[in-house]
Amino acid sequence: MIPRMVFRPRRAPSLPRPKLPRIPAAAWRWLALGLAGIVIFGAVTLAAAWGFACAGDACPSLDGLGEYDPEQASKVYAADGRLVTDLGLERRTVVPLKEMSPAVVEAFLATEDKRFYEHDGIDWVRVVGAAKGIALGGRLAGASTITMQLAGNLFPEEINRRERSIRRKIREAKVATRIEARYPKDKILELYLNQIDLGNRAFGVEAAAQRYFGKSVRELNVAEAATLAGMPQAPSRYNPRRNPTLAVQRRNVVLTLLRDNGLLTRDELERWKGYPLRLSSRSDYSGHAEYFVEYLRQQLEARFGTGLYRRGLRIYTTLDLDMQLAAERALETQLQAIEGGKYGKFPHRTYAEVQDRRADDEGEGARTPYLQGLLVTMDARTGHVRALVGGRDFTDSKFNRATQALRQPGSTFKPLVVAAAVEAGFPMSRIVVDDSFAFEAVPGEPLWEPKNYDLKYLGPMTMRRALFESRNIPLIRLGIEVGMDNVVAMARRCGLSGDIKPFPSIAIGAADVIPLEMISCFTTFASDGERALPQVVLRVEDAAGRILWQPQPRRERVMEPAPAWLVTDALRDVVRRGTAAGAVGAQTGFPSGGKTGTTNDGFDVWYIGFTRDLVTGIWMGFDQPQKIMANAQGGRLAAPAWAAYMREVYERRPPPGEFPRPEGLVAAEIDDRTGGLATPLCPKEVRFIESYLPGTEPTEYCPAHGGQMFGAPGPVQSPLTGSTEVPTLRPPTAPPVPAPDRTPAGVMGGVGPPPRSNRPR
Incomplete structure (x- = not known):
């Protein structure tokens, strides 16, 4: 057994203590007096400082x-x-x-x-x-x-x-x-x-x-x-x-x-x-809806002044955060797809490339050098703005393209021409001619000859077909016949406040508009002829919860329900068989209408679409107008983003309903190419049941398929109601004669000032 060893430190040898010099008693007294003096001086100084600390103000x-x-x-x-x-x-x-x-x-x-x-x-x-x-x-x-x-x-x-x-x-x-x-x-x-x-x-x-x-x-x-x-x-x-x-x-x-x-x-x-630091991922959504908030802030500052920033107001808005986040995703995804070459070669710097070379782009101010876009969703009945994206990057550019920009609407303006025509008593089966014509818009200036986007002429067609196929020349002719002053008046009633001159070129969208106003026009067609004005505030409360402001939805009657429904139904054909059939009609499973738009040389592309409860508009283009790319069209570039966004929206809400026919309409089966009442000789593929305001229905049979052989048609038996049974004028039994040759109808003409855009679609 090993004995336990205890180590004890050795004591150092003691040394003699040094003798300190003795301080005289007098020195101690002087030291005490000195210390006392210092203390007294400090106390007096402190008291003086305390007394004068708050002297004056x-x-x-x-x-x-x-x-x-x-x-x-x-x-x-x-x-x-x-x-x-x-x-x-x-x-x-x-x-x-x-x-x-x-x-x-x-x-x-x-x-x-x-x-x-x-x-x-x-x-x-x-x-x-x-x-x-x-x-x-x-x-x-x-x-x-x-x-x-x-x-x-x-x-x-x-x-x-x-x-x-x-x-x-x-x-x-x-x-x-x-x-x-x-x-x-x-x-x-x-x-x-x-x-x-x-x-x-x-x-x-x-x-x-x-x-x-x-x-x-x-x-x-x-x-x-x-x-x-x-x-x-x-x-x-x-x-x-x-x-x-x-x-x-x-x-x-x-x-x-x-x-x-x-x-x-x-x-x-x-x-x-040992408790982990658990921070919230975010306490609000301040990285989103920035353009919406800025638009809201401008309205509130005008009403509440600087109190907006210091009074602790509670501002309840119309914003749907789920829609807003979906809108931001859908718009950015489509813009990146365009930049990435999905729709053809993109000849400009992309957003990512601009950000990588940010130093080269200093001084752009509100304008940015990359492809931009906007998206706005409104409640069709109340005008409540549910989502608003005014650009791609609020930090980079606070310019709100939805509320501050002036852009040409292209063919999204055409429904207003058709609406003015319907109010003037023109039926949707009215024949307009797609053929070349030119006129002197301004004395001494060269003749203006408008073109279609495909540079083709399709001859006579119904007003409905001209709209859903977005033909320029027939709509210009229609505007001239209706009267451009009447077209401008319709645009004003639908909410456009810009400088719109009564020139024929505005029929195809050659006038500057504020995008939010253009989008809100379509609430007229989504809600039976009543326009809903855009609204972003539900109510404002003070810090104690007292309501300071609670604006009510504002609606204005633009058209009566029956004529408005006729335009709505024609816009539904844009999705069913027109310029948005592939991008929207084939990609969504709910009833909707809309209109594509493309301005001259593809500077702007649009799609404004609506369901029974929502209106959503999308625009894409550059802040400094320039051609986006070859074959840029609203139906190719903007409409797919609308479809993707609206599909996501309706995953979280009940599907939209149909657009019920209002009372007071009648129907007749017509030949879709000639506008005349269908005969037994009209091919099945051109027969179409068209709706009419009473007194505007056709009175002659199709001239291309033996109409002269059948005499005058009988009267329409009853007005159209909301029932599924649609009373129509049916063709009589055909006599045994061969089908006649198809002879196009006559050509309308007209004159007016030159357009700023020849190629809206």
Whole structure:
């Protein structure tokens, strides 16, 4: 067995103590007098400084502090109550002390001022400690109480907390004692916790709790409370989003202080130190709907002024966040597909390439050099704007193309020409001619000869076919026959406010329009002839929940239901068998109508479509107008984005209904090529049941298929109703004669000023 060895340190040999020189008693007296003089001088100086600290207007008045009303950012909510973003320089929501989590209160007290309830604004223990630090060569710090910090936060101009001086400390301390003399401790603590800067533009514990943890301050646990309590010392340094490691280290220091103050056990301390930092993915949707919010902000600022940014308003909007997110995805996906060559060679720099070379593009301002787009969705009945995308990158360009741009609408304007014609008594089977013609638009100028997008002429056709096949020349002829002044009047009634001259070229969209206005025109055709004006605000409340503004939906009667339905049904043919049949009709399983649009040389492409409950318009082009690419057409580039977006929208909402026929219409079976009543000799593929306003139905049989052999048709038996049984004029039994030759009808003509666009589609 090995004996246990104990090691003992050896004592050093004792040395004789040196003899110190004896100080005379007189010297001690002089030293005492000197120290006393220094103390007296310091006290007198301090008293003088204290007395003059608030001389004149050096210190702020505390009047009104009891009615504490700090600046509070206004909050913007979606229609379903989800927070979108806030408007204001400072994010702040005032919360009473009694509604705060006790963990938050104790964490701040332990960290910032553990003797808060024991002093009168100045913690003399900390003052002495700070004085020792200065005497040892340290800096002036560490003595501020919660009340002193509050004084600096409430009155930043009178008390500059960035200034490191005795004078500033004295002024801060004096204001603190005045606050303590006037207000109870709980009120002071409440003011402090609602005022303090906690980084990320979050002022006060409620705003910080929402910003970092996505919850109210009422719900914070001990670790989360300690995270916030550790931030006042250096909000940027200990910001948990920017510096999570430092934030956790600082949090653990606060937790240790809670343990030292007897508020946590050792086991609780270790458990909370191990708690992971769980930040909310985002406390709002401020990265989305930025163009919508900016459009909203402009309207609210005009009504509420600067109070919008400091009164803590609650703004409930028409925005559907799910639609908005889907709109942003669908538009960007399609723009990237175009840039990526899916529809042919893209001859421009892409958005990604521009961003990679951002330094080369400085100075663009509102205009951007890459392909842009917009998308707006409105409720067809109320005008509520459900989604609004005004461009690809709000940070790069805040110019809202949906509400601020002026663009040519191309063929999306054509339904307004047809609407004016229907109101003038023209039936949808009216024959218009697709043939070349030219005229002198302006005396002394060359003749203008409009063209179709395919440079072909198809001869006589019905007004309906001219619309759903988007033929330029027949629509120009129709506008001239109806009267361009009547077309302009229809455009005004549908909501277009721009400079629209009564020139024939406007029939094919050669006039500048605001996209939102153009899109809202189509609510007329989605909702039985009533136009719904765009609206983004449901109501505005003050911070106490009192309603300040609650606008009502605005609707204007543009057309009676029956003539409006005729245009609607023709626009449904755009999807069923026209220019959007492939991109929309074949890709969606719900009833819809719409119109494609393409301006001269493919500078702008559009698709504005509607269901029974929603109207959505999409535009694509460059801020500096230029050709997008070869064969750029609205049906190829814009319509696919509409279909993809609307499919996603209707995955989350009931499918849209049909467009019921209003009362007062009659029907007749016609030859779709000639507009005459069908005969037994008309081929099946050209027969079509057309609807009419009473008195506008055809009175002659098809001239191309033996119409002269059948005499006059009988009267229509009954008006068309909403039933599935559609009364029609049926052709009589055919005599045994051969089919006649197909002879085209005559050609209409007309003159007018030159267009800015020859190729809308």
